Amino acid sequence: MKKIIEFTHKVPSKLLTPTSGFLKGYSHSLNPYTGCSFACSYCYVRKSPVGLFRKQEWGTWVDIKQVTKEKLSRELMNLRKRNKEITIFMSSSTDPYQPIEYRERITRQLLEAMVEVPPDFLFIQTRSPLVTRDIDLIARLGDNVRVSMTVETDKESVRKKFSPFAPPIQARLKALRQLKEHNIPVQIAISPVLPFSDQFPKTLSALVDRVVVDDFFSGDGSQGRRTEKLHIKELYDHDDLKDWYGEHAHKHAMRLLKSSFKDENIFFSQEGFAPY
Template sequence: MINITEKMTKQLLTPASGFLEGYTFSLNPYIGCSFGCSYCYVRKMPVNLFRKEDWGTWVDIKKNAKEQYIRDMKKARKKYESVSIFMSSSTDPYQPTESDAEITRSLLEAMNEEPPDFLFVQTRSPLVKRDLGLLKGLGERVLLSMTVETDLDEVRRIFSPTAPPIAARMSVLKKFASEGIPTQAAVAPLLPFSDNFASTLASTVNRVTIDDYFMGDGSKGKRTTSLGIEKLYKEHKLEEWYHPEAYKKLVEELTRYMPKEQIFVSQDGFLPPVKK
């Protein structure tokens, strides 16, 4: 049972910094995430540490998100020449609650009226397919990044048992790419994969980003270590994959199927495109 609470927010667009320093703002339609992935670094952030509920069991809905977005954007336009938004940094904008609450959908409707210069959408949920038309309306201003940590569903069930199946995510990637929407597969964090993973990714999208615990948890792996994730690897005899160099195997395999300029590592794959 997920404890869902509705709240009003006084600020929706949060100034970006650190890993997201290339953005003007981050945007989280929700606080909390019911996917509750075992490796999620947000477990060790104040938003969860000061909560008396386990990560993955609670979600706060920002009920007035659409209205607040319009207010925040009008202020941002007066201050910034260009506005780029990362959605989302500490929740999944398409977690199951979104199916009924439609907060993310309402934001995309607002963005079609008052668009940012660039919107990065990070999710692991096939529910995003529902909003294909709204995302398409943003044209080149948007990039959909779908988390695909592995191609092995048995591995996904070990680390994120309540997250959507891998095949469903790959299907969405293929659909969006065929519709001409800028799309990437985010192998983040990298989990154990099969020999077919690289070729499958290359035949589905033309942009892949690879990240791991050691580069991408915001603390050089310290947050992940404190979560005890390494124990999961040992329990399932996957220790060789829990290593700072493990990601290089996929990078090397991808270069057999894709140009190097379509393969990104860690932060580079999550930043706004550089305008030429």
Template sequence: MANESHTYTYPKTILNKGSGYLSGYSHTLNPYAGCSFSCSYCYVRQMPISLFRQEQWGTWVDIKQDAAKLLRKELSLAKRKGAVMIFMSTSTDPYQPAEYKERVTRSLLEAMVDEPPDFVLVQTRSPLVRRDIDLFAQLGDKVRISMTVETDLEHIRKQFTPEAPPIAARLKTLQLLADAGIPAQATIAPLLPSSGRFPKLLKPLVNRVCIDDYFMGDGSGGKRTRKIGVEAIYKRLGLEDWYKPGAYRIVYDRFIEEFPEEQVYISQKGFEP
């Protein structure tokens, strides 16, 4: 994104307590603050980290320095207290463009290879995740990659997330993860309008699918998303029927025709360890 500002920060801690929607996790981990993918529907736009910032969401990224050093120390302490289950990331994409140069996420994964948590879920929509297949292989069944693929329709993706990576590149990445034997799921969250061929596209790539929407998944029953005004995009496209609490059933029903029911998860269940 043009005119994006990068700031280097020195956080005092890197692991945060998991709670609420992510109560199945002991900790959350965000390599960056801010996210240049700037998705129109991102609930983080309505969170304090964004609301109290003078700059527009998507135009700034804070790069956490000494993140891996902090994590090594905090992981060691946390493991003494019990199982360590990490969700990375909750309010940023760990593989957004800044990661190409800064490699904060990679350094955190290297720390986890040396001091493995019991489980880490890596949530991203970026094909850059393929770069770290070597580290995921070392983590084995302690890791799962959750690749956001909200739709199979590239023209729809462009309307809602013009700064995000193309759908085809994400599907290719899921194929590479599968070829490397890395545990992965396709996360249709928040689900956008899609076609009937979507399940067939994903079937050869994953054996686990998570479907979520604004009403179940934004942490406020859809209120945060309403404040953002994303409904206007649906109206402009004449797709208002997709912006309803029951719309997820369209996608769910299509997927259970193609996938075994136990491989298709709804909302929170799909993100659990």
């Protein structure tokens, strides 16, 4: 399966965006790209202003922000001069390690800037094994960073049904092992909850101590209304998946996780993505 993606280079006026809503615990979000070629069927950004304004199908276009590490360094230093706490969520509406990053290396430049002018905390949200390429930089941020790897299921058949262009599950788990070996703080985000096997919690607990569960109703920024517009429920109407859709799904997932994780290491939605 292959799709044509339109790439456009753009020069942003600013890189750091003040946050609110779901990310109100952070001072800023940082998106190296606009758009995302992983094109996950359930991505809430499809029905957000970013996705709707473009009038093009989500996943078929990506804007590449032409940046330099010097530009982000200046923004960070200006915040430091004003004695501002800097907590950054990267990224809120794109994946910083989508395939074009192999070539463009925008995210790597941003990390180089943050190594020179460190934020108080950096949260890296991705579903891509490419994050391991930057272990050398991420490790230099010490305990002031967390890599959150999305692993919604352990079933490849489910992954292919809901997000066929996203990286394979085993590749993501391998990346987590590498991050952990370099003592980088990590967590797994089962976000959103997709159907998984009874063995999934045990598999995850061998890799991480911390897991966050999110669903379509708490995590799409509109209490599930965006997800309703995407007709995601229709994907659950076959293959005995009906029990996994609904506002109860996250509770079912969290009950299963308790067989392998301590209660205090299982988080739900916003609390699991908070800084520190």
